[in-house]
Amino acid sequence: MxxxxxxxxxxxxxxxxxxxxxxxxxxxxxxxxxxxxxxxxxxxxxxxxxxxxxxxxxxxxxxxxxxxxxxxxxxxxxxxxxxxxxxxxxxxxxxxxxxxxxxxxxxxxxxxxxxxxxxxxxxxxxxxxxxxxxxxxxxxxxxxxxxxxxxKDSDQSPLLAAIVKYYGWHDIIPVYEDSAYGSGILPSLIDSLQSVDARVPTALL
Incomplete structure (x- = not known):
């Protein structure tokens, strides 16, 4: 939207x-x-x-x-x-x-x-x-x-990580479209999640 x-x-x-x-x-x-x-x-x-x-x-x-x-x-x-x-x-x-x-x-x-x-x-x-x-x-x-x-999508990664940290979540599974545009946010999102000690599936690393 x-x-x-x-x-x-x-x-x-x-x-x-x-x-x-x-x-x-x-x-x-x-x-x-x-x-x-x-x-x-x-x-x-x-x-x-x-x-x-x-x-x-x-x-x-x-x-x-x-x-x-x-x-x-x-x-x-x-x-x-x-x-x-x-x-x-x-x-x-x-x-x-x-x-x-x-x-x-x-x-x-x-x-x-x-x-x-x-x-x-x-x-x-x-x-x-x-x-x-x-x-x-x-x-x-x-x-x-x-x-x-x-x-940009990548600029929103720290905000998502902040929410994860606030609620104390530790295991996160990103759901995304399997395309260059859907997966473009993954590198910055994974970095941001790892900075707040959250884990993501190893297949995405």
Whole structure:
């Protein structure tokens, strides 16, 4: 489930850049009546979290312009459904980059999809903002145009270990998805658990 905090952080980043671009466009305009069309893109899923995120972003844009009626820049959202598939997400991103003037891509939701789109974004110098791709496998270092607006899985390991220590648990069996994204948290999680004297199955070591 998409948390409120990551979504708020994404909206903040989105509107911060929008504010900057709008101010710059307004300053560059020769007359108050000049119109600058800055096209922004959102790549989203047709799941409940995706629908709610899209509605939230649309409402944020409406509120932004309602409080700034003199801004000449207008945001156009081009919505594409990734259908919870990394290939579909990459295909949608390529289509958007080729056929529209893309300023940024918000989404997709999963880490697997985000990694595909982040690679394309870096090659085309298109910012990709994700509010839910928490896997460390999506590298910000390798993809400089990727913006992670949420907490990495590995950063949550010390918090989980603190809970284990508080309740005095000593034998822990992690349950995870058997994929690069599901198991990505294991190294940091095991280290954190061992630091509080908790044991994990030897098969994971």
């Amino acid at each position: 998409v948390g409120i905090r990551p979504l708020v952080m994404t909206l903040f980043c989105f509107l911060f850049v929008l504010d900057y671009e709008s101010t710059r466009a307004y300053a560059a305009a020769q007359t108050p009546s000049a119109t600058v069309d800055a096209r922004w893109v959102i790549l989203d899923l047709q799941t409940q979290p995706g629908k709610k995120s899209l509605i939230s972003i649309q409402m944020a844009i409406e509120d932004f312009y309602a409080s700034r009626p003199n801004f000449t820049t207008r945001v156009v959202l081009h919505v594409r459904d990734s259908k919870q598939n990394a290939v579909e997400a990459a295909s949608a991103a390529v289509d958007l980059m080729k056929n529209t003037k893309v300023a940024a891509i918000i989404g997709p939701v999963t880490s697997e999809e985000a990694e595909f789109v982040a690679i394309l974004g870096s090659k085309t110098q298109t910012p990709v903002i994700s509010y839910s791709a928490s896997s460390a496998s999506v590298s910000v270092t390798a993809n400089p145009y990727f913006v992670r607006a949420t907490i």
